[in-house]
Amino acid sequence: MQFRVAHIRAAHIGLVLLALSACAPAQVSKDQPVLLEGVSFAPARSYPAAGAVAHGNASITRDFLDLTFAMENGRGLDTLSRFEGNVTIGLAGSVPAGAARDLAVLIARLQGEAGLNVAAAAPGEVPAITIEFSPKSALQRVAPSAACFVVPNVSSLAEYRSRRGTNAVDWGTVQVRTRAAIFVPSDTSPQEVRDCLHEEVAQALGPLNDLYRLPDSVFNDDNFNTVLTDFDMLMLRIYYAPQLRSGMTRDAVAIVVPGVVAALNPGGAGMGVDRAGPTPRAWTVAIETSLGKQGSLAARRTAAERALSIAKSAGWTDNRMAFSHFAVARMTAGTDRTRAQAEFMAAAAIYSRQPGGDVHVAHIEMQLTAMALASGNPQDALRLANQAIPVVQRHENAALLATLMLLKAEALEQLGDPAAAAALRLDSQPWARYGFGSEAVVKARMRDIATVAKRGTKS
Missing domain, CATH: 1.25.40 (Serine Threonine Protein Phosphatase 5, Tetratricopeptide repeat)
Structure with a gap:
């Protein structure tokens, strides 16, 4: 079983000056349908041009091997396993509104950017990868710390329960992938659903490990990146290169992969390798x-x-x-x-020098924006929010975007422009509903941010 850890991801959305208990993942009220109108991210990108992945090829090769031949718990894997042939993906269970749309976008990206033979399953077809939605309480009974998780050789939660603890659902025994199931809460925010789709589908298809050293990847439990990056698409493209096949050992893959990487990322040939231990x-x-x-x-x-x-x-x-x-x-x-x-x-300062580090810096700018408001410096808060907002929108993080917009609105209020503040709060609502879920959670976030801002007016 591979899973997306909930507790660290949730920590990034909370404001530093609020009670840490407020950082719990947002829940969607069942009687409050989530509105998706007004949420429009950038269109799916094409596969990056030569050299667009800003890593040296020796580093890419090392990262690929370390991602492929180990699991998140540190257990090594003897051989590469992958799907051979076309892969279909389908939804099952209590499918939330918007999940089908987000899956369609993901499939299009996997086809166009990673060159994978993936497609949506036809009606009535048993897909190779089943994404089943169940209440969080049901999933926590089998994986208490997971936001979502993926299991090999099953197509439903009931089937997983019947095979749990056996070699049938042990990734270490898989030689060729034929079936996998991804389990996602049906009662969480649309963004959490989308994020689970990206990370778990990527692991169902490709590498099973996460590496904290990777800056621009969802294959990293720091969870600054919420959707698959150019680096991740390159990893998947390598994973399904025709020169590789299921059953190859690490030594065998290590012989072949440098040539694959050189062909896919020619711009990385002259870049040095990061010697991080x-x-x-x-x-x-x-x-x-x-x-x-x-x-x-x-x-x-x-x-x-x-x-x-x-x-x-x-x-x-x-x-x-x-x-x-x-x-x-x-x-x-x-x-x-x-x-x-x-x-x-x-x-x-460190993140700004890392590939894709702009989104990490934007997370920090959100925290500094809150601190500026609480310190009575709305001009600094406005400047920081303006720097971060376009970066966050480009990285498709609606929860962070809504938080920044609400912080900016408080700064505008303090600077004497209540009309602009009100308009910005209104504009933030679709993003907040997508990012946080229920109306109750969105209103609670707005109150928290207003509390931070009021501290600044009293200082």
């Missing part, structure tokens, strides 16, 4: 503890500091060092605003 388990545990929902605030702050200490001792200069600074900033914002701001800036 492995990620110790102690750092991963510290990060997940600090940004999780378990334990006291003091224990989580200690865990964040431990992660940063490990990163410094390892001499990292990559995504992991930035994420360590980010974790410390998150955990100190409520008690030491000066320290938090310094840590956010340290993280942003």
